[in-house]
Amino acid sequence: MQLRYVFTELGQSLRRNVSMHLAVILTLFVSLTLVGLGVLLNEQAEKTEQQFGSALEITVFLCRDDDSNNACTGAATDAQKDAILTVLEDSPEVESVRFESQAEAFDRAEDMLGPEQFEGPDAIITEKDMAESYWVTLTDPREADVVTEQVQGLDGVSYVQDLHEITGPLLASIDELTWFSIGVAVFLVIAALLLVGNTVRLAAFARRKEIGIMRLVGASTAYIALPFLLEALVTAVLGVLLAIGALAVFLEFEVIGRLSDRVDFLPWVDWSDFGSVVLIVAVVGPIITVLPTLLLTRKYLKV
Amino acid sequence: MIRFEKVTKTYPGTGQPALDQVSIDVEKGEFVFLVGQSGSGKSTALRLVLRETRPTTGRVYVAGKEIDRLAGWKVPQLRRQIGTVFQDFRLLTTKTVGENVAFAMQVTGHSKGEITDRVPQVLDLVGLDDKADRMPDELSGGEQQRVAMARAVVNRPQILVADEPTGNLDPQTSDGIMALLERINGTGTTVLMATHDVTIVDRMRKRVIELEDGRVVRDQAEGAYDSSS
Numbered sequence: 001m002q003l004r005y006v007f008t009e010l011g012q013s014l015r016r017n018v019s020m021h022l023a024v025i026l027t028l029f030v031s032l033t034l035v036g037l038g039v040l041l042n043e044q045a046e047k048t049e050q051q052f053g054s055a056l057e058i059t060v061f062l063c064r065d066d067d068s069n070n071a072c073t074g075a076a077t078d079a080q081k082d083a084i085l086t087v088l089e090d091s092p093e094v095e096s097v098r099f100e101s102q103a104e105a106f107d108r109a110e111d112m113l114g115p116e117q118f119e120g121p122d123a124i125i126t127e128k129d130m131a132e133s134y135w136v137t138l139t140d141p142r143e144a145d146v147v148t149e150q151v152q153g154l155d156g157v158s159y160v161q162d163l164h165e166i167t168g169p170l171l172a173s174i175d176e177l178t179w180f181s182i183g184v185a186v187f188l189v190i191a192a193l194l195l196v197g198n199t200v201r202l203a204a205f206a207r208r209k210e211i212g213i214m215r216l217v218g219a220s221t222a223y224i225a226l227p228f229l230l231e232a233l234v235t236a237v238l239g240v241l242l243a244i245g246a247l248a249v250f251l252e253f254e255v256i257g258r259l260s261d262r263v264d265f266l267p268w269v270d271w272s273d274f275g276s277v278v279l280i281v282a283v284v285g286p287i288i289t290v291l292p293t294l295l296l297t298r299k300y301l302k303v
Numbered sequence: 304m305i306r307f308e309k310v311t312k313t314y315p316g317t318g319q320p321a322l323d324q325v326s327i328d329v330e331k332g333e334f335v336f337l338v339g340q341s342g343s344g345k346s347t348a349l350r351l352v353l354r355e356t357r358p359t360t361g362r363v364y365v366a367g368k369e370i371d372r373l374a375g376w377k378v379p380q381l382r383r384q385i386g387t388v389f390q391d392f393r394l395l396t397t398k399t400v401g402e403n404v405a406f407a408m409q410v411t412g413h414s415k416g417e418i419t420d421r422v423p424q425v426l427d428l429v430g431l432d433d434k435a436d437r438m439p440d441e442l443s444g445g446e447q448q449r450v451a452m453a454r455a456v457v458n459r460p461q462i463l464v465a466d467e468p469t470g471n472l473d474p475q476t477s478d479g480i481m482a483l484l485e486r487i488n489g490t491g492t493t494v495l496m497a498t499h500d501v502t503i504v505d506r507m508r509k510r511v512i513e514l515e516d517g518r519v520v521r522d523q524a525e526g527a528y529d530s531s532s
Contacts, residue, residue: 005409210406213393216353217458218383219410221376 009210009227013203014234020199021235024289027195028239029246031188032285036247036277038182040255043273045174048266058144059161060084060134060151064102067131069158076132080156087150088136093143098135105130131158170266189288196235196292200228204300211301225297232289240285244278304462304493305329305352310361312347312517320359321347323517329495331461334488336504337497338528339514345497348514349466352495353385354378366461383411386455386463386492390470392447394439400450401426401435407454425453429483445476449483456487463487465496469503477503504528 014021062081063072076084088097100108106127110118118125138144144162152160204211214224251274260268307327313320322344329335337345350356351363354370363370366384373381394403401422408418426432429449439447448468455463465484469477481503488494498504504511504527511526512519521530 005406209393210395213395213406213454214410215379216382216387217407217411217454218379218381218385220379223410223412 006223006226006230009207010230010234013207013227013231016206017199017203020195020202021231024192024195024199024235025238025242027188027192028235028285028288029242031185031192031288032239032243032281033246034181034185034188035284036243036281037250038178038185039277039280040247040251040269040273041174041178041181043276044269045171045178047269047273048171048174058136058138058148060088060136061131061158061161062133063156063158064131065128067158071153072156072158076156080154081132084134084151084154084156087154088134088147091147091150093138093140093147095137095139097137100133100135102127102130102132105133189284192288193292196232196289197296200232200293200296201300203228203231204297215301221301224301225294228293228297228301229290232293233286236286236289239289240282243281243285247277247281248274304331304333304366305495306362306364307348307351308362308364310351310358310363312344312351312356313359320517322351322358322514324361325514325517325519327512327519327522329493331493332488332491334485334494334507334509335496336507336509336511336526337495337514338499338504338511343514344517345514346466347517349464349495349497352462352464353387354381379411383458384461386452386458386460388448388451388455388463388465388468390467392439392444392451392471394447394450394454396439399436399438400431400442403439403450404453404457407457411458413458421457425457428456428486429453443476444472445479448472448476448480452480452483452487456492460492462493462495465494465498467498467500468496469498469500474502481507501528 062076062084063069063074065075067074085097085099088094106118106125109125109130136147138147148160148162151157211224251269251271255268256270260266260270305327306329307325310322310325311320312322325344325348327348337348339345347356351358351370352365354365354373357371365381368377368381370381395406398406404422404425405418408421413421423432423435426435429452431446431449431453434442434446439450442450448471452468463484468484469480472480477500484494484496485507508525508527510524511521511528512523513521513530523530
């Protein structure tokens with residue numbers, strides 16, 4: 001097969017229809033970027049859920065001296081602690097229980113908030129202000145309510161914190177953003193499909209004389225359609241590259257460079273999550289351009 | 304080489320068939336004129352040979368193949384055995400004469416070596432060997448039709464289908480084209496030519512098939528345009 005003709009045709013057609021191809025590339029670029037953002041957000045949601053959903057599902061804070069909870073009659077006794085632990089360990093919804101002492105809680109708080117209020121003779125917060133606690137990992141994060149009910153009200157329990165209540169709204173926002181970007185992407189993908197269709201029609205019309213002659217002298221359909229398919233592939237590759245570039249810039253400067261510094265209690269997506277984004281964008285892009293081209297060349301270039 | 308067996312072709316939405324029970328048999332190496340008024344079915348017959356359309360009923364055999372049974376992907380193979388020439392030349396105005404002829408070889412997968420060998424040969428055959436680098440619109444109508452004929456025969460087809468090839472040319476130029484067609488026919492190529500040109504048909508004394516309202520009304524060896532003459 002003589003490919004020289006195919007590539008000459010490809011080059012000519014790309015130049016001749018440059019505005020149309022640019023429209024396709026730009027639409028593709030924006031829609032693929034949104035698709036990629038959707039994938040990133042989805043991964044972000046998973047990460048957030050993993051961190052706050054299963055690892056730190058609920059924390060059972062025990063009574064301490066002078067507890068603000070009136071049900072507490074002083075620091076939880078060893079017997080009370082044992083009773084609470086038994087309830088937790090017997091519960092089928094509980095995977096594991098970890099005990100955190102006052103000293104450990106104090107160290108963790110100091111780590112998180114800085115030493116100013118914790119050091120020296122006049123420290124505002126001392127080890128005695130911290131509560132002992134059980135950190136409970138659940139088998140299913142959605143069962144948090146069940147376990148909370150089981151231990152709430154037991155002697156020696158001050159209060160139960162379900163971190164899911166805190167992360168819930170956050171996860172909901174990420175979910176909404178994910179669906180928003182995918183929803184907008186769907187419209188843009190439809191626009192891209194229509195644009196590709198129009199481009200093929202224009203190109204087929206511009207080349208109708210050549211195509212007519214090719215059919216008459218017996219050029220194969222594949223050979224006639226090849227410049228169209230390569231054209232679709234070139235625009236797809238450019239759109240994909242632009243989208244991946246934009247997503248990479250967003251990830252590097254916005255997420256890694258800014259958000260993960262400012263909001264450091266959240267685990268942020270990073271480069272290790274970028275592979276699947278690239279993969280999905282690189283697959284979706286060519287499908288958007290090649291599929292309508294295949295269908296339309298069958299229609300317009302019928303032998 | 305070309306055989307129509309009781310071929311009827313009705314286009315959708317029309318009551319009258321374009322071809323009605325047409326049976327024709329053209330042997331290898333024959334030269335056949337297809338005559339008749341506009342709308343008599345000549346173009347439909349040519350389109351069937353090229354498998355641009357299919358018969359409604361009946362069978363059409365071209366180069367030993369029944370065209371209705373030919374799989375779509377084999378149609379290009381069939382067309383490589385048929386050269387085509389039209390009234391409007393259908394040359395690519397952005398390519399030189401040589402490139403126009405080479406185009407037919409390029410798109411059917413011939414090597415560069417074959418192309419550089421054969422294009423000058425056929426340009427020589429049609430008498431345009433000195434005009435390979437000219438653009439089509441620098442040539443006269445007759446010369447343009449010669450380019451089209453060079454392109455039609457460059458892939459060495461067994462059949463040459465010509466649809467009013469002299470329709471746009473003056474009588475003198477037409478004679479030149481006819482001489483060329485005869486020469487091509489002389490190399491063993493079957494020629495099927497649809498025409499309105501009375502003078503040419505009368506002078507050439509070749510087989511004449513006349514169509515009227517989609518029916519063969521005359522099939523005459525060494526015939527003239529009108530049955531009376």
